[in-house]
Amino acid sequence: MKKFDRTSVIGMLLMGLIIIYIMYTRPTPEEIEAREEAKKEQVQEAQTQETPAVATQEFTNTVAPTDSIGRSQLQNRLGAFAYSGTLPTARDGVTVVKNDVLELEVSNKGGHIVKATLLQHKTYDSIPVYLIKDGNSQFNISFNTTDNRNLNTKDLFFEPVLSKNGDNEVLTMRLKVSSTEFLEYRYELKQGDYMLDFGLKSQGLSRVFNTSQPMRLQWDFKGMRHAKSIKYENRYTRLTYEYEDGKTDKLSQMGEDDEIRKDLSWMNYRQHFFSSMLLTDTPFKEAKLTSTDLFKIAEDADQETEFTKEYKADLLLEPKNGELNYAMNMYYGPTDYKILKEYDRNLDEAMPLGWGIFGFLNKYLVIPFFGFLTGFLPAGIAIILMTISIKLLLSPVQYKQYVSQAKMKVLKPEIAAIGEKYKDNAMKKQQETMALYSKAGASPAAGCLPAFLQIPVFYALFTFFPSAFDLRGKSFLWAEDLSSYDAIFSWDFNIPIISSFYGNHISLFPILAAVTIFFSMRLTTGNQAMQQPTQEGMPDMGKMMKYMMYFSPLLMLFFFNNYASGLSLYYFISNLITIGIILVIKKYIIDEEKIKAKIEVKKAKPKKQGRFQKKMAEIMEQAEKQKNAKGK
Structure with missing residues (x-):
């Protein structure tokens, strides 16, 4: 039989007393709820009455509002906030x-x-x-x-x-x-x-x-x-x-x-x-x-x-x-x-959209007209119709340019004769050449002026197409997006120098535009270059225009490879129309014999010089006399 353990009995009695104490002193659920409500009211009252605390450290990190961060810690970091x-x-x-x-x-x-x-x-x-x-x-x-x-x-x-x-x-x-x-x-x-x-x-x-x-x-x-x-x-x-x-x-x-x-x-x-x-x-x-x-x-x-x-x-x-x-x-x-x-x-x-006249053309002519066309036509067809409309609008200017070129072609033998006659006297050759132009009613600048008048339209469209939101995501023929390039072949590797300028793809519309711009320039600039007289001490305009005839297509080919295909489509159609207009004007409208006859009639009439022309003639005569005096 086991011995009586007095210590165990005392421990059990103490545990029982503790359990009885907890049972009689623990608050009821209603009391717990009342205490919690009182605490909440105290917190709300303190929040409405508190003022910004003075911080002992600057806020240096994001504070996540979690339950583990106490009120005092937040105040130390954020102050009033x-x-x-x-x-x-x-x-x-x-x-x-x-x-x-x-x-x-x-x-x-x-x-x-x-x-x-x-x-x-x-x-x-x-x-x-x-x-x-x-x-x-x-x-x-x-x-x-x-x-x-x-x-x-x-x-x-x-x-x-x-x-x-x-x-x-x-x-x-x-x-x-x-x-x-x-x-x-x-x-x-x-x-x-x-x-x-x-x-x-x-x-x-x-x-x-x-x-x-x-x-x-x-x-x-x-x-x-x-x-x-x-x-x-x-x-x-x-x-x-x-x-x-x-x-x-x-x-x-x-x-x-x-x-x-x-x-x-x-x-x-x-x-x-x-x-x-x-x-x-x-x-x-x-x-x-x-x-x-x-x-x-x-x-x-x-x-x-x-x-x-x-x-x-x-x-x-x-x-x-x-x-x-x-x-x-x-x-x-x-x-x-x-x-x-x-x-x-x-x-x-x-x-x-460009500054000055270029922005004006885009805002009040190009954008409204293109918006009208895209209202009922696909974007690609709208570009073609707009291009045709612009070329027809500019056709009188181009006609003037081609007539001027025809006059220069008719006068070319006489200009060559003057050059041969006064080959040792540059100033006299210039005087006689200008006199011939004046009598015939022709001028080398007359062929350049119409081209100059087309520049605002050219540049306005150059700025319009890259910014035309209506082209974004619109497809035409092989071009999936007229606001981006129309690649027909691509590669993944980089070619030094070439990839930086040309890209890693070949676009078709720039190639077509480059081919047509070459032939259109050959029909216009090429003929004009052959007819331009070369003055002593002046650059050879014929050679310069010939270089431009080859340089412009190359520029189109490389520079536009990454540009919006809608812009290249415009240039392609524009150049095609230009070629057609040139051929029609040369074959059916301009008669060189009639132009020659008109020039002869003008040359036969006495030409009345204006005040400016008289002054220029006097200056050139004085310069000629001074040159002859120095030679003696």
């Missing part, structure tokens, strides 16, 4: 705002747009067009507080509230100090519109903002690739802006460039056919804009990149009575002249 870190809704996440053309994702962290998708457009490889994605855009307000902190909104958490304003979706993002003190971003997206209203304001933060230090709005952005040829796309990717009440300008197309401007009213991070814009009703007093060519940097380093250019904007904000209040707009959509023009805010100046 620690309130936003304790809200149940102020956590990492995104809110979607969309209409039928645009979808935006707005992040709680930073309160800015982290994804912008154009719902009705695709890239060259058939994926949606993203203007913002994967961190390529950072939108931030940098400011100092009265307790000597420097804070950045991109590191802080906003509270989202999604609502409706009629048919429009409205998203309000608030960075809170308390329930009545906050910094607010307000996004309102209308149906069917790429432009959204964006409001930036603060409430009750005059005690928080240190307005003696500058407050700055910063927007960093990397342009993503959307086109088949990133090199071609990069050529038309550029930062453009408006400042000082209507002036427009742009940063450099290549390399790195920066400008500081006053009173900036809008800026456009243009990515060739797509734009990301910020517009403000209250111009920014000072704006520092920067552009860096990421594609060129990658190309020089022989690396691949999905980005074209990197843009940065640093904009000075001006609080009034210690508060911010800016009414702005954001635009994420096509760089389409028709769309941008409708906003009536000078946004069409963001497009590369």
Whole structure:
């Protein structure tokens, strides 16, 4: 039999007493609930009454509002804005705002747009067009507080509230100090519109903002690739802006460039056919804009990149009575002249349509006419019809040019005779040649003037086709996209030097354009070169024109291989029509015998010299006398 264990009995008695004590002293469920409610009321009361705490350290890292971080720790890091870190809704996440053309994702962290998708457009490889994605855009307000902190909104958490304003979706993002003190971003997206209203304001933060230090709005952005040829796309990717009440300008197309401007009213991070814009009703007093060519940097380093250019904007904000209040707009959509023009805010100046007369022709003639044609015709057929119309419109000018060439051809034997007669007297030869031109009513410049008049049209179309949004994604014959090159053969390896200029493919429309431009120049410039007299001491125009006849097709062949196939199609059709017009004029319209007879009639009539011609004749005679006197 076991011995009685007094120690075990005492232990069991103590355990029983402890159990009895816990059972009788533990609060009931109702008491627990009442205590929790009391605690919540105390916390809410403390939050509404607290003032910004003085920090002993600057905010240097992102604070995730988790339960493991206490209230005092948040205050030490964020000061007054620690309130936003304790809200149940102020956590990492995104809110979607969309209409039928645009979808935006707005992040709680930073309160800015982290994804912008154009719902009705695709890239060259058939994926949606993203203007913002994967961190390529950072939108931030940098400011100092009265307790000597420097804070950045991109590191802080906003509270989202999604609502409706009629048919429009409205998203309000608030960075809170308390329930009545906050910094607010307000996004309102209308149906069917790429432009959204964006409001930036603060409430009750005059005690928080240190307005003696500058407050700055910063927007960093990397342009993503959307086109088949990133090199071609990069050529038309550029930062453009408006400042000082209507002036427009742009940063450099290549390399790195920066400008500081006053009173900036809008800026456009243009990515060739797509734009990301910020517009403000209250111009920014000072704006520092920067552009860096990421594609060129990658190309020089022989690396691949999905980005074209990197843009940065640093904009000075001006609080009034210690508060911010800016009414702005954001635009994420096509760089389409028709769309941008409708906003009536000078946004069409963001497009590369040429300056002066060239831009005028594009805006008021080419774009409306081409838009009319594409309203009921495929883009390729519209290009052909527009080309025919332009050539017919310019045919009287070309006719004048060919008549002038015919006159020079008729006079060529007489000009040669004068050259032979006065071969030892250059000045006399010049006098007699000019006298012959005057009597016959002919001039070498008459053939150049019509060609000069065609230059504005030529250059206007050269700038129109690369920026014509209506061509994007439109196919014609073998060209899959008239806004890009029409490769009929491609290769994967690089050929030194050649690949840099020509590319890794062969486009067909530039070849056809080069062939037709050679024959059209041979029919015009070639004949004209043979008829041009060579003056002593002057360059041989015949040789120069002959060189141009071979150089121009080569330039077309290499330079346009990476250009929009729509532009090469235009030149191909234009040159074909030019060849046809020349042949018709020469065969059926211009009669050299009749021209010769008219010249003889003019030569027989006494030619009355004008005051200028008399003066020039006197100057040449005096110069001739001085030369003869020196010879003696």
